[in-house]
Amino acid sequence: MADPATRLLPTVEDTEALGRELAAGLRAGDLVVLDGPLGAGKTALTRGIAAGLDVLGRVSSPTFVIARAHRAGGRGVGLVHVDAYRLAGDLDELDALDLDADLDRAVVVVEWGRGVVEHLTDRHLLVRLVREPESDVRTASWEWVRER
Ligand SMILES: Nc1ncnc2c1ncn2[C@@H]1O[C@H](COP(=O)(O)OP(=O)(O)O)[C@@H](O)[C@H]1O
Numbered sequence: 001m002a003d004p005a006t007r008l009l010p011t012v013e014d015t016e017a018l019g020r021e022l023a024a025g026l027r028a029g030d031l032v033v034l035d036g037p038l039g040a041g042k043t044a045l046t047r048g049i050a051a052g053l054d055v056l057g058r059v060s061s062p063t064f065v066i067a068r069a070h071r072a073g074g075r076g077v078g079l080v081h082v083d084a085y086r087l088a089g090d091l092d093e094l095d096a097l098d099l100d101a102d103l104d105r106a107v108v109v110v111e112w113g114r115g116v117v118e119h120l121t122d123r124h125l126l127v128r129l130v131r132e133p134e135s136d137v138r139t140a141s142w143e144w145v146r147e148r
Pocket residue numbers: 009010011012013014015036037038039040041042043044045061111138
């Protein structure tokens with residue numbers, strides 16, 4: 001498999017722009033796993049994906065809800081935005097979200113999803129967001145990963 005693509009993200013607008021670009025290659029049934037620490041830009045990237053997919057409703061940090069569904073707009077594909085942080089690896093709670101059903105008609109983006117949701121599809125787009133604590137330099141790397 002090719003090496004992951006990488007990009008410097010100097011501003012939050014750059015992170016959102018990357019989300020819009022990635023959205024151009026996404027369709028219903030695709031799973032996007034966002035990895036990176038608090039404040040890395042996972043929600044900002046999701047906002048860009050939502051803009052690129054042209055879904056309805058504002059993307060916010062799902063602090064009080066685990067998953068938020070955005071209905072399809074112009075492109076006819078919805079978005080389900082999950083924050084798996086609060087799931088803390090609780091597989092029963094993950095099952096209860098019924099993301100399998102969402103994947104029939106939506107793109108599913110999962111913050112903190114690494115190691116938790118990959119089994120839902122046979123491949124996923126893994127986006128790693130890194131923020132250097134000293135310099136505050138931010139980068140993203142992304143690649144499609146196939147389950148075996
Ligand atoms: N290049 C950048 N990319 C993303 N966020 C940035 C960037 N520069 C500054 N920020 C700020 O960092 C914060 C990222 O927050 P958020 O997207 O909620 O992160 P996460 O969901 O990973 O916890 C926001 O306040 C945003 O404005």
